[in-house]
Amino acid sequence: MKAFVLRSYGSPDVLDLTEIETPVPGDDEVLVRVRATSVQPYDWHFMRGEPYIARLMGGGPGLRKPKINVLGADVAGQVEAVGKDVTEFRPGDEVFAMPKQGGFAEYVCVREDELAPRPANLSFEQAAAVPMAAGTALLGLRDQGRVQPGQRVLVNGASGGVGTFAVQIAKAFGAKVTGVCSTRNVDLVRSIGADEVIDYTREDFTRNGQRYDLLLDVAGGYPGAACRRALTPKGTYVVVGGPAGRWVRPAGRMFSTFAVSPFVSQTMALADVVRCTENKRNLLTLTELIEDGKVTPVIDRVYPFDEIPAAIRYQEEGHAPGKVVIAS
Structure with missing residues (x-):
């Protein structure tokens, strides 16, 4: 099969489109013919091996060379074959999944408990x-943020991949949502359901006197102490990501935030969907919201499979409204 293979860290140019062996599903796995995948910061962090501190962590990209050779964390496609212990799926079924790797290829093996119709x-x-x-937005709002109907929720980075889903999911849970984004994305964020939109080029949400029950921080850009000013005394601050850095960021921002957690009245939390063990359940929850018309993916651009490096390069710029998708 064709796949983009990562053998060393670097720019999108290090991805090598080549022929490799088609994987064989294990007993509890499904072989999926990839019809589409998407690009996200998770992929290019592993591609570049940054921030460098992450290479020392368990589950990180690898100290000297990449642990993951075929990137691509999201998959939608058709079941090609199933392992002997698989009971829910059969060849021809149309599925989507978050295998965390392998999506930048024609086929990928996915555990049965990681995919859904x-x-x-x-x-x-x-x-x-x-x-x-x-999944990250759902985890941050529902599990870490424990969002409740009527609460005031602020999403910093409301126009990006996670942010556009977060605005819609928070609304589906009955919250009053404020989205923070740049001038050119104000209309987009309003169109997906935000009750209020703050243009960060004109207004600083950490200094305008407004207080929120829950702040989902996708974009970063503000110190944790400043973000806590925008919370109620018992509010919750959930960190998702933030601006990339070669050595520490966004990990450093997360560590500094949680270092003060025992000393403040507000709750600090991290939305880490990669380590979540309930991803199939989350996919089914998202399917319900999507089929009920409460959540709709926002897609900025769709690239063909052989232009995956160009798609990553565009996504790395950090200005894509919504998701960047690859069609196979």
Whole structure:
């Protein structure tokens, strides 16, 4: 099969489109013919091996060379073959999943407990935009943020992949949502359901006197202490990511935030969908929201499979409204 293989760290140019062996599913795995995948910061952090401190951590990209050779954390496609212990799926079924690696290829093996039927009202390209970004938003709002109807929720970075899902999911849970984004994305964020939109080029949400029950910080850009000013005394601050850095960021921002957690009245939390063990359950929850019309993927661009390096390069710029998707 064709796949983009990562053998060393670097820019998108290090990805080598080549022929490799088609994987064989294990007993509890499903072989999926990839019809679409998506690009996200998770992929290019592993591609570049940054921030460098992450190479020392368990589950990180690897100290000297990449641990993951075929990137691509999201997948939508058709079941090609199943392992002997698989009971829920059969060849021909249309599915979507978050295998965390392997999506930048024609085929990928996915554990049965990591995939779900494709939402009936989504194309393969739309479905591929969902798993990691929407899963992260769901985890941050529902599990870490414990969002409740009527609460005031602020999403910093509301126009990106995670942010566009977060605005819609928070609204689906009955919250009053404020989205923070740049001038050119104000109309987009309003169109997906935000009750209020703050243009960060004109207004600093940490200094405008407004207080929120929950702040989901996707974009970063503000110190944790400043973000806590925007919270109620018992509010919750959930960190998702932030601006990339070669050595520490966004890990450093996360560590500094949690270092003060025992000394403040507010709750500090991290939305880490990669280590979540309930991703299939989350996919089914997202499917329900999508099929009910409460959540719709926002897609900025769709690239063909052989232009994956160009798609990553564009996504790295950090200005894509919504998701960048690959159609196979």
